[in-house]
Amino acid sequence: MRRFLDRHWYAYAMVLPVVVVIAVLVLFPLAQGVFFTFTDINEGNIANPILDRPATYVSVGLDNYLNVLSGDASYGAFWSTLVRTLIWTFGCVFFHYTIGLGLALLLNREVRGRAVYRVLLILPWAVPAFISAFAWKYMFNAQYGIINQFLRFLGLDDPPVWLGQSDWALVAVIIVNVWLGVPFMMVALLGGLQSIPGDLYEAAEVDGATPWQRFRNVTLPGLRSVSSTVVLLGIIWTFNMFAIIYLITGPNPNTRILVTYAFERFFSGASRDFAVASTYGVLILSVLLVFAGVYRRALRKQGEVW
Numbered sequence: 563m564r565r566f567l568d569r570h571w572y573a574y575a576m577v578l579p580v581v582v583v584i585a586v587l588v589l590f591p592l593a594q595g596v597f598f599t600f601t602d603i604n605e606g607n608i609a610n611p612i613l614d615r616p617a618t619y620v621s622v623g624l625d626n627y628l629n630v631l632s633g634d635a636s637y638g639a640f641w642s643t644l645v646r647t648l649i650w651t652f653g654c655v656f657f658h659y660t661i662g663l664g665l666a667l668l669l670n671r672e673v674r675g676r677a678v679y680r681v682l683l684i685l686p687w688a689v690p691a692f693i694s695a696f697a698w699k700y701m702f703n704a705q706y707g708i709i710n711q712f713l714r715f716l717g718l719d720d721p722p723v724w725l726g727q728s729d730w731a732l733v734a735v736i737i738v739n740v741w742l743g744v745p746f747m748m749v750a751l752l753g754g755l756q757s758i759p760g761d762l763y764e765a766a767e768v769d770g771a772t773p774w775q776r777f778r779n780v781t782l783p784g785l786r787s788v789s790s791t792v793v794l795l796g797i798i799w800t801f802n803m804f805a806i807i808y809l810i811t812g813p814n815p816n817t818r819i820l821v822t823y824a825f826e827r828f829f830s831g832a833s834r835d836f837a838v839a840s841t842y843g844v845l846i847l848s849v850l851l852v853f854a855g856v857y858r859r860a861l862r863k864q865g866e867v868w
Contacts, residue, residue: 591835598836598837599837601621601837602625602837603837604619604834605834605836608831612809619837626840631845640828643819643820644820644849646817647820650817651800651801654800655743655800658747658783659792659793662750663747663748663751665748666748666749666767669748670752677859683744685745686741692809696809699725702724706857710724727766727774727814731811731814731816732817734810735806735811735817739800739806742806743799743800746792746796747796750791754784754787755784756765758780762784763776766779788859801849802850803821804822806821813826813830823842
């Protein structure tokens with residue numbers, strides 16, 4: 563062992579800063595969050611050096627997990643919130659991918675002004691998310707928003723109150739998130755399209771393949787590796803997306819997903835419930851780890867190396 567360390571000490575010295583940074587920035591907060599889930603820690607019993615107050619929280623075992631997983635409304639109605647989170651996540655990623663693929667296919671052709679179109683389509687990605695959120699919030703305004711004004715112009719006398727206490731609020735935030743996420747998907751898929759050899763299309767065309775057959779047998783298989791990666795990233799990012807929902811609708815129960823409820827529990831109310839918020843955080847991490855494991859296994863069965 564000593565000889566091994568003497569031989570490879572330089573490599574370990576180079577890796578050591580990364581290990582320390584990961585331990586301090588990732589592992590320690592994660593371990594502390596997991597520890598909080600087994601306590602009743604909140605604003606009233608956490609240590610406060612300013613008030614010279616020691617910590618008085620106690621261990622409660624698995625009570626937080628049992629309370630949350632019971633689906634009790636006073637603990638955020640976990641299961642219905644999870645269903646809403648899945649609708650939000652897969653709805654957004656589905657439209658991200660389909661619209662992004664359609665735009666990538668269009669921009670992969672030789673068309674006049676293609677560079678201009680690319681810049682314009684990337685703009686939503688370049689604009690800070692909070693500016694986009696406030697702009698869309700104004701456009702969805704029931705009285706003065708341009709969207710309802712347009713619907714009234716089309717003859718719809720009673721357009722929906724987009725950001726009220728109804729499912730229209732969830733539809734509204736999905737529209738905004740799709741608008742924000744399509745550019746990334748389009749750029750990634752466009753890069754994948756340009757990596758497909760043109761010889762394959764020429765050979766398929768010589769064999770008499772129709773455009774649909776070329777798309778199904780050449781384009782989609784050629785995009786498989788890129789698609790698997792961007793879809794997984796899209797699901798993880800969207801599942802944890804907090805800013806868009808909270809900036810547009812605030813603590814609206816009709817747009818509440820797991821992440822926004824954890825935030826509400828942590829920062830809202832007279833006694834901030836750090837224990838339940840941490841429990842939600844651990845459950846969110848667990849759901850994503852299980853999904854990533856299943857997703858990776860499915861890809862490996864299809865021959866994808868990931």
